[in-house]
Amino acid sequence: MAQSAAHSGPGGGDAAPAGPDPRRWKALGVCLVAGFMTLLDVSIVNVALPSIREGLDTPASDLQWVVSGYALAFGLFLIPSGRLGDARGRRAVFMTGLALFTLASAACGAAQSSTWLVVARLVQGVSGGLISPQISALIQQMFSGRERGRAFGMFGTVVGISTAVGPLLGGLLIQVAGSAEGWRWVFYVNLPLGVVCFLLARRLLPDTPSAGRVRPRDLDPVGVLLLGAGVLTLLLPFVQAQQWTGDGKWLLIALAAALLAAFVGWEARCTGSRTHPVLDLALFRVRSYWLGCLLILLYFAGFTSIFFVTTLYLQSGLGYSALQAGLSITPFALGSGATAFVGGRFVGRFGRPLVVAGLVMVALGLAGAAYAVHLVPGGGAGWAMAAPLLIAGLGGGLVIAPNQTLTLAEVPVDRAGSAGGTLQTGQRVGSAIGIAAVGAVFFAQVGPDGWATAYDHGLIVSVAFVLAALIVAAADVAAGRRRGRRTEKKSTDPSRSRA
Incomplete structure (x- = not known):
C-alpha cells in the first residue's frame, strides 16, 4: 500500500x-x-x-x-x-x-x-x-x-x-x-x-487519510439528474435537427428551460440543508465569479466547435488526409500554448482587459479563417487558414487561465474546491452546447459543392459565441471601472472625510 x-x-x-x-x-x-x-x-x-x-x-x-x-x-x-x-x-x-x-x-x-x-x-x-x-x-x-x-x-x-x-x-x-x-x-x-x-x-x-463512508446525498444525485436532463434536452433539437423533421422538436427548448429551472430550485433548497448541492448558488452572489463562469461557458462553446467543423471541412470538403487536417489546426493550439504562460503571468497586472484583448484576437482570427477559405479556395485553404488560426490561438491563450484566476480571485478559500469544479463543469457543458449548435448549422448547409458555405455558417456561430463572451468580459471591465470611480470619489469627498 x-x-x-x-x-x-x-x-x-x-x-x-x-x-x-x-x-x-x-x-x-x-x-x-x-x-x-x-x-x-x-x-x-x-x-x-x-x-x-x-x-x-x-x-x-x-x-x-x-x-x-x-x-x-x-x-x-x-x-x-x-x-x-x-x-x-x-x-x-x-x-x-x-x-x-x-x-x-x-x-x-x-x-x-x-x-x-x-x-x-x-x-x-x-x-x-x-x-x-x-x-x-x-x-x-x-x-x-x-x-x-x-x-x-x-x-x-x-x-x-x-x-x-x-x-x-x-x-x-x-x-x-x-x-x-x-x-x-x-x-x-x-x-x-x-x-x-x-x-x-x-x-x-x-x-486519503480523511476517507470514510459516503452518503448518496453528499453527491446530490437529484441535482446531477436534473442538470443532465436539462442540458441533454436542450442539445437534442440541435443535434437531431437533420433527423427530426418539423418544428415540434423546438418545443424541447421550453422543456429544457423548465428542467433547468427545477434544477436551480432544487439547488436553492439544498443550500443550508444536509444535502450538498452540485451547484453552490451562494457563489453566484460574487459578481466576478458568475460573470467569469458565463464568459468561459460561452467561450468554450465557440472555440471547441472550431476544431469540429474545421476538420470536417478540410477532410470531407477538400479531401485532406487526417494528418494534413491535424497540421492545419495545429497553429491554433500552438498559439494558445505559447501565450498561456504570458496570460498567467500578467493577469495580475492587467486584469480583465487582458481577457478582452484575447477574445478580440480570437474573434478576428476566426473571421480571418472564414475569409481565407474564400481568398484561397480549394486545396490551399489549409495553408491560408494557418495565420488566422494562429492569431486566434494566441488570443485563446490569454483567455482560459487568466479568466480562471480572475473568476476565483474573490471566492472564499473554504469554497474554492466547489467553485473550481463548477467552473470546469461550465467549460464542458459549454463545449457540448457549442458543438451541438454549430454542428446543426454546419450540416444543414452541407450539400453538393456546399462545404465552404457550410464552414462559413459554422464559423459565424462560433464567432457569435466568442463575441457574446467578449460582451460579458467588456461589461465586467466597465463595471469594475465604475466601482473604482465610486470608491475613489468616496475616499476624496471632504464631507465623508469629516464624518
Whole structure:
C-alpha cells in the first residue's frame, strides 16, 4: 500500500504532510499522464470524424454525440466525483476511473456501429470526470508551498500540450494505420498508457487519510439528474435537427428551460440543508465569479466547435488526409500554448482587459479563417487558414487561465474546491452546447459543392459565441471601472472625510 502523503487534520480534512513523500514526484507523473489521456480525447477525435463517418456509416447527429457526449458526461461528473474522492479515497476513485476509461477506450476502438461508439464515448466521458478532480486534489494533498505551485504549473503545461498535439497525433495514427481502420487506433492508443498508469497508481499514489463512508446525498444525485436532463434536452433539437423533421422538436427548448429551472430550485433548497448541492448558488452572489463562469461557458462553446467543423471541412470538403487536417489546426493550439504562460503571468497586472484583448484576437482570427477559405479556395485553404488560426490561438491563450484566476480571485478559500469544479463543469457543458449548435448549422448547409458555405455558417456561430463572451468580459471591465470611480470619489469627498 502506498505511503500516505498527508495526515488527517483535526477537522477530519487533509492537513499538511508531516514529511514530504519521497515518491510524490513519481506519483505526480502518473497523475499527469492520466490527465493527458483524458484531455487528449477531447481534441484527438476530431480528425478521426470523417473516417468514423465512412467506416461505420455514421449519421451527422451521431458524429456530434461522439464529441459533445464525451464533453457533457465529463462535465456532469466533475463535482460529484470530487466529493466522492474526498469521501472514499482519491486513489481508489482515480484507479476506478482509470480502469473504466481504459475499458471504454477499448470499447470505442472495437465499435461495430455508431450507437455502440456513442455509448462507449459517454462511458469514457464519465470515467474522465472521475479522474480529473482527483488530480488537482492529489496535488494539493502531496505538495505544499512553492512545490505545489510548481506541480500545478506542470499540470497546466500538460493541459496545453494535450490540446496542441491532439489533432496532430490523431492524424499521424490514421496516416500510419490507414483511413479505413486508423480511427480505431485513436482510441486504442489509450490502452497501454491506461494499463501502465493503473499499475503505477496502485503503487505510488497516497491514500486519503480523511476517507470514510459516503452518503448518496453528499453527491446530490437529484441535482446531477436534473442538470443532465436539462442540458441533454436542450442539445437534442440541435443535434437531431437533420433527423427530426418539423418544428415540434423546438418545443424541447421550453422543456429544457423548465428542467433547468427545477434544477436551480432544487439547488436553492439544498443550500443550508444536509444535502450538498452540485451547484453552490451562494457563489453566484460574487459578481466576478458568475460573470467569469458565463464568459468561459460561452467561450468554450465557440472555440471547441472550431476544431469540429474545421476538420470536417478540410477532410470531407477538400479531401485532406487526417494528418494534413491535424497540421492545419495545429497553429491554433500552438498559439494558445505559447501565450498561456504570458496570460498567467500578467493577469495580475492587467486584469480583465487582458481577457478582452484575447477574445478580440480570437474573434478576428476566426473571421480571418472564414475569409481565407474564400481568398484561397480549394486545396490551399489549409495553408491560408494557418495565420488566422494562429492569431486566434494566441488570443485563446490569454483567455482560459487568466479568466480562471480572475473568476476565483474573490471566492472564499473554504469554497474554492466547489467553485473550481463548477467552473470546469461550465467549460464542458459549454463545449457540448457549442458543438451541438454549430454542428446543426454546419450540416444543414452541407450539400453538393456546399462545404465552404457550410464552414462559413459554422464559423459565424462560433464567432457569435466568442463575441457574446467578449460582451460579458467588456461589461465586467466597465463595471469594475465604475466601482473604482465610486470608491475613489468616496475616499476624496471632504464631507465623508469629516464624518
